[in-house]
Amino acid sequence: xxxxxxxxxxxxxxxxxxxxxxxxxxxxxxxxxxxxxxxxxxxxxxxxxxxxxxxxxxxxxxxxxxxxxxxxxxxxxxxxxxxxxxxxxxxxxxxxxxxxxxxxxxxxxxxxxxxxxxxxxxxxxxxxxxxxxxxxxxxxxxxx
Numbered sequence: 001x002x003x004x005x006x007x008x009x010x011x012x013x014x015x016x017x018x019x020x021x022x023x024x025x026x027x028x029x030x031x032x033x034x035x036x037x038x039x040x041x042x043x044x045x046x047x048x049x050x051x052x053x054x055x056x057x058x059x060x061x062x063x064x065x066x067x068x069x070x071x072x073x074x075x076x077x078x079x080x081x082x083x084x085x086x087x088x089x090x091x092x093x094x095x096x097x098x099x100x101x102x103x104x105x106x107x108x109x110x111x112x113x114x115x116x117x118x119x120x121x122x123x124x125x126x127x128x129x130x131x132x133x134x135x136x137x138x139x140x141x142x143x144x
Contacts, residue, residue, distance in 0.1 A: 006054055009127070013051035016120060020044020023113060033105045039086060039113035046079060046120035050127060057131050069132040076125025083118035087111055
């Protein structure tokens with residue numbers, strides 16, 4: 001039996017939630033760097049939303065609630081834009097302050113976690129779009 005791609009995406013999203021949560025805790029508690037912690041926490045929350053999207057797909061819940069997929073799609077697009085803005089802002093601040101790449105309190109790490117948030121926001125929007133397209137095609141066929 002072949003492994004379904006959805007189950008691989010489900011596992012990947014679980015790992016993303018754990019890594020995002022751990023980044024949030026480490027940079028809040030150990031390093032006292034709130035910006036990196038915030039972007040790590042955002043990446044974890046977006047990974048959680050992606051995980052919920054996959055679980056609801058596997059449970060066939062989206063078939064009856066296509067509007068929810070549209071909400072998830074726009075949420076992914078919004079946080080993608082927010083992550084790009086944060087990435088550019090943190091990069092400009094880190095370069096202008098001449099911060100070190102090796103320093104754990106550097107804003108360059110905030111750039112990394114902004115990019116991770118961008119990745120999860122993009123994946124949330126992508127999977128919401130794909131699942132919406134799939135269930136919209138099925139709902140059109142069921143009308144006949």
